[in-house]
Amino acid sequence: MEGNKYSIKADFTLMAMMLIPIAIAINILGGQIAAALKLPIYVDTIGTLLIAILAGPWVGALTGLLSNLINGIFDPVFIPYAMVSIAVGLVAGYLSRAKMFNSIGKMIISGIILGLTAAIISSPITAFMFGGVTGSGSTLITGVFLAAGQSLLKSVITTSIITDLADKIISIAFCFFIIKSISIRYLSKFSLGTHFTKKRA
Amino acid sequence: MDYLIEIQQVTYQYPTGEKPVLQDVSFQIKKGEFCAIIGPNGSGKTTLCNAIRGFIPHFYKGELHGDVRINGKSIKDQTVGELSLQVGFVFQNPFSQISGVSETVFEEIRFGLENLGIDTVVAEKRVDEVMKLTKITHLQDRNPFELSGGQLQRVALASIIVMEPDILVIDEPTSQLDPEGTEEVFEIIRLMKEKQKTIILVEHKMELIAEYADHIILIDDGKVILNGNNEEILTNEKVLEHNTLLPQYAMLGLELRKHGVNLDRIPVTEKQAKEELTKWFAQEGQIYV
Amino acid sequence: MAGDNILKLNPLTKITFAICLSISVFFADYPYALGCFIVLCFIAGFYRILKDYLIMLLKTLFIIIIFMFILQALFYPGHEIVWQWKFISIKQEGLMYALSLSSKILVIGGSILLFFKTTHVKDLVSSLEQVGLSPAFAYVILSTLQIIPQMEKRSRQIMDAQRSRGVETEGNLLSRAKAFIPSLGPLILSSIVGTEERAITLEARAFSAPVKKVRAHVVKETPTDKWLRILFISLLILFMIWRVVLWII
Numbered sequence: 001m002e003g004n005k006y007s008i009k010a011d012f013t014l015m016a017m018m019l020i021p022i023a024i025a026i027n028i029l030g031g032q033i034a035a036a037l038k039l040p041i042y043v044d045t046i047g048t049l050l051i052a053i054l055a056g057p058w059v060g061a062l063t064g065l066l067s068n069l070i071n072g073i074f075d076p077v078f079i080p081y082a083m084v085s086i087a088v089g090l091v092a093g094y095l096s097r098a099k100m101f102n103s104i105g106k107m108i109i110s111g112i113i114l115g116l117t118a119a120i121i122s123s124p125i126t127a128f129m130f131g132g133v134t135g136s137g138s139t140l141i142t143g144v145f146l147a148a149g150q151s152l153l154k155s156v157i158t159t160s161i162i163t164d165l166a167d168k169i170i171s172i173a174f175c176f177f178i179i180k181s182i183s184i185r186y187l188s189k190f191s192l193g194t195h196f197t198k199k200r201a
Numbered sequence: 202m203d204y205l206i207e208i209q210q211v212t213y214q215y216p217t218g219e220k221p222v223l224q225d226v227s228f229q230i231k232k233g234e235f236c237a238i239i240g241p242n243g244s245g246k247t248t249l250c251n252a253i254r255g256f257i258p259h260f261y262k263g264e265l266h267g268d269v270r271i272n273g274k275s276i277k278d279q280t281v282g283e284l285s286l287q288v289g290f291v292f293q294n295p296f297s298q299i300s301g302v303s304e305t306v307f308e309e310i311r312f313g314l315e316n317l318g319i320d321t322v323v324a325e326k327r328v329d330e331v332m333k334l335t336k337i338t339h340l341q342d343r344n345p346f347e348l349s350g351g352q353l354q355r356v357a358l359a360s361i362i363v364m365e366p367d368i369l370v371i372d373e374p375t376s377q378l379d380p381e382g383t384e385e386v387f388e389i390i391r392l393m394k395e396k397q398k399t400i401i402l403v404e405h406k407m408e409l410i411a412e413y414a415d416h417i418i419l420i421d422d423g424k425v426i427l428n429g430n431n432e433e434i435l436t437n438e439k440v441l442e443h444n445t446l447l448p449q450y451a452m453l454g455l456e457l458r459k460h461g462v463n464l465d466r467i468p469v470t471e472k473q474a475k476e477e478l479t480k481w482f483a484q485e486g487q488i489y490v
Numbered sequence: 491m492a493g494d495n496i497l498k499l500n501p502l503t504k505i506t507f508a509i510c511l512s513i514s515v516f517f518a519d520y521p522y523a524l525g526c527f528i529v530l531c532f533i534a535g536f537y538r539i540l541k542d543y544l545i546m547l548l549k550t551l552f553i554i555i556i557f558m559f560i561l562q563a564l565f566y567p568g569h570e571i572v573w574q575w576k577f578i579s580i581k582q583e584g585l586m587y588a589l590s591l592s593s594k595i596l597v598i599g600g601s602i603l604l605f606f607k608t609t610h611v612k613d614l615v616s617s618l619e620q621v622g623l624s625p626a627f628a629y630v631i632l633s634t635l636q637i638i639p640q641m642e643k644r645s646r647q648i649m650d651a652q653r654s655r656g657v658e659t660e661g662n663l664l665s666r667a668k669a670f671i672p673s674l675g676p677l678i679l680s681s682i683v684g685t686e687e688r689a690i691t692l693e694a695r696a697f698s699a700p701v702k703k704v705r706a707h708v709v710k711e712t713p714t715d716k717w718l719r720i721l722f723i724s725l726l727i728l729f730m731i732w733r734v735v736l737w738i739i
Contacts (some may be wrong), residue, residue, distance in 0.1 A: 076599035282698035295688035
């Protein structure tokens with residue numbers, strides 16, 4: 001395993017497949033609980049991040065895609081944003097392969113990378129498909145930037161960088177606590193799980 | 202004599218473990234035999250079940266030395282999928298033994314048959330028969346997520362039995378059930394014994410083992426301590442040294458012997474205990490009265 | 491009855507219709523898109539779910555559309571001022587842009603919603619499996635649909651328990667944020683630990699047995715389905731060609 005040979009097929013173990021539904025449910029529940037507690041961030045990618053960190057980029061991407069499609073059954077606005085979730089899954093998976101979640105410093109860097117990824121991909125969707133509207137409070141921030149004379153795309157990007165950076169860094173911190181609480185024996189079942197087992201012994 | 206299951210010098214260590222969970226374990230099981238595996242918690246019983254079912258080495262990685270042969274064929278040369286055609290597996294937790302995609306008990310039991318590629322009409326007939334056998338027909342339209350532990354464990358057994366494997370590996374099926382649920386589960390196990398299935402059962406309830414098992418293996422600390430037939434093992438005081446109980450009737454018999462009561466043999470079941478005591482009362486009992 | 495006949499269409503036929511309609515709106519202006527939306531409403535009427543359908547649209551798409559009109563009307567660069575009050579002005583160009591965008595959103599979102607309102611996801615997955623979707627993938631989708639309500643139920647129980655133990659779920663932002671962790675953490679951990687036994691259960695039920703699975707739940711595919719799909723796709727292609735030719739000339 002130390003040769004760092006990764007393949008899509010090796011990532012999709014039965015265990016990884018079994019975790020996908022749980023990860024999707026975590027995404028959806030995280031979003032619901034955050035909304036119920038009226039938190040200003042979405043926290044609806046914890047499951048995608050968690051599974052990407054443990055089982056690699058492609059399992060993460062699939063989880064992101066399915067999360068948005070399933071949310072899209074009840075609210076079609078989620079469907080175009082599947083692109084964002086796929087990207088978050090992929091990037092988190094590759095970062096995990098590069099052991100970018102193994103220290104607090106690296107996690108903050110990963111959070112920034114992921115936040116930027118999400119912002120860069122979601123902004124054109126928000127700007128050109130939905131005319132700058134997100135259906136959440138962040139539309140107001142966009143409005144402020146627009147009123148200050150910025151272009152639509154620029155306003156949307158600035159808005160989403162602010163919200164996405166906070167969202168991803170907090171979500172990663174949450175994932176870190178979850179992974180710390182999972183037993184070593186269980187972590188070792190996933191292709192990237194061993195990255196988190198050595199330090200503890 | 203050909204054996205259906207052969208465990209040959211098996212030593213196994215989990216990938217994250219520090220010492221082997223099984224050490225040089227060897228024994229054989231004949232076709233149609235009911236074999237009980239006993240021993241204290243953490244002695245390696247569940248690991249042994251996983252090895253017989255091929256989850257070791259295919260699902261749990263780690264080092265496996267020695268061999269497990271089913272019908273003469275090594276489990277190392279077969280996939281978990283191929284083994285599912287021969288060996289059925291039921292384990293402790295009833296709540297995690299549902300497929301997670303069925304909306305009714307009927308669909309749940311049919312799930313395995315779909316995976317085996319059985320024709321739908323035949324499959325439905327088999328599901329009906331198994332539900333009758335395991336007395337769960339009344340649950341057939343219920344959602345599995347809404348059932349009690351005892352009901353679910355019967356559904357889990359039915360879901361395996363319907364696939365008609367020759368061998369059943371059953372790992373502490375009643376440890377999380379109440380007495381009523383335990384009795385219903387054992388009723389099903391008894392039916393399987395009548396059908397000449399080869400059964401490997403891990404269980405702590407010694408009275409039930411005394412009632413059903415032909416062959417008993419005592420395991421402690423990953424090693425086979427005792428291996429013999431029902432009465433040989435269940436009347437052996439050495440079992441007690443390994444934090445494992447004997448049936449209460451055997452305990453009674455052993456205790457009576459210590460106090461000078463000469464029973465012909467140590468009883469292990471309620472029936473035997475009655476016989477022995479009646480015999481003894483008839484012969485010598487009067488002296489004491 | 492007409493409605494009953496549509497109900498029996500194969501999910502793949504319905505999704506082909508939804509996709510073709512969604513693509514077509516990019517090749518025409520808003521009057522066409524609004525026409526398409528009226529067609530969607532008629533179909534919903536056939537299924538006798540028009541009221542439900544409109545309520546669902548109100549809850550999801552209309553909010554976004556209203557915000558979009560406000561944002562675009564105020565900030566879209568344009569000259570033709572329709573209405574002005576002090577420094578706030580609504581411009582014609584912005585309204586037109588919002589109208590064009592929102593009519594497209596209405597048709598795309600509306601066809602997706604209508605599709606799922608008239609189709610069981612289970613039927614969709616079965617029909618996809620019949621045309622070659624891998625059974626493992628199908629399992630993942632179906633089990634997700636079963637797990638979500640189970641986990642929602644448990645999350646509600648946990649949140650109620652938190653509240654009764656005095657964990658603040660209201661109040662200031664920090665205390666609400668703090669409540670998030672105990673609300674979701676234990677649920678995630680217990681669910682994750684269960685996956686190992688679930689995997690073993692699946693193996694015990696011959697999930698990876700080297701034989702072709704036979705599904706009891708089969709979705710019907712009639713010649714009508716086949717012809718309808720060909721019709722939808724040909725109409726879309728003809729429409730696209732016509733619009734592109736018009737545009738070039």
